[in-house]
Amino acid sequence: MSDTKTQARRVFEQNERCPIRNVVAQIGDKWSILILFALVDGPDRFNALKSRIQGISQRMLTQTLRDLERDGYIKRTVYPQVPVKVEYELTELGRGLAKPAWQLVSWADDHFDEINAARTRYDEANKQ
């Protein structure tokens, strides 16, 4: 509880070192979580990921993979054959992140109907 308090205070620091602002900024983007979950079952190749994650562009897949690699969540391995083969896999850190991330998404899934109901109610009450 005192530990919780300590962290709660840090929530509102504008600081670059605020873990909340940092992690939300990093994995709160459009594709990070999706890529993370795409790799929980094992390594995969670039184009395989691209076709599994509907709607992602080549550009964003490359860019997001780089960012995740930079933060240590993903390991990139190049097999120097022709044509080249590149595999991406979660690191220990990446698998660690996937757990609480999954808890959150799982909660969202369980309460999806409830959220949609609230949305409809709100829109109904505030419509023209």
Added chain:
Amino acid sequence: MSDTKTQARRVFEQNERCPIRNVVAQIGDKWSILILFALVDGPDRFNALKSRIQGISQRMLTQTLRDLERDGYIKRTVYPQVPVKVEYELTELGRGLAKPAWQLVSWADDHFDEINAARTRYDEANKQ
């Protein structure tokens, strides 16, 4: 585990009804989580929130509060006095969301040094 599999498959649906894309889009923005955590200890007023959450603008606070209210995470109460007093508080749903969200942030906090180390290592290896 079979339950996990079922959800894992739904990860990659481009569908609007995909809970992952939905929740990430909603609370993955710059301020939602911060506001959520700002209210876990009890209700608070608009300007009090504004000064507690460093760097947020009036516009974004209003807008994000509306979005959270729409999804049922927050209840807005107006006390018709002069000047008017408006209080925001978490709903049961909001408190429910705060739990897994806190787990995630807590994990990020615990591994913040490790992530920063990976970043430095990556930048070092790829600098020029």
Added chain:
DNA sequence: CGGAATCCGCGTAGATACTG
């Protein structure tokens, strides 16, 4: 196959001014 580079539109979010 797995990118890099470039161009560009559109939405998010900041700043500012005004209001019940």
Added chain:
DNA sequence: CAGTATCTACGCGGATTCCG
């Protein structure tokens, strides 16, 4: 006090083209 309204800019992200 708690907003609304408007204007603007910056960057996210999509589409396209080219390359080792």
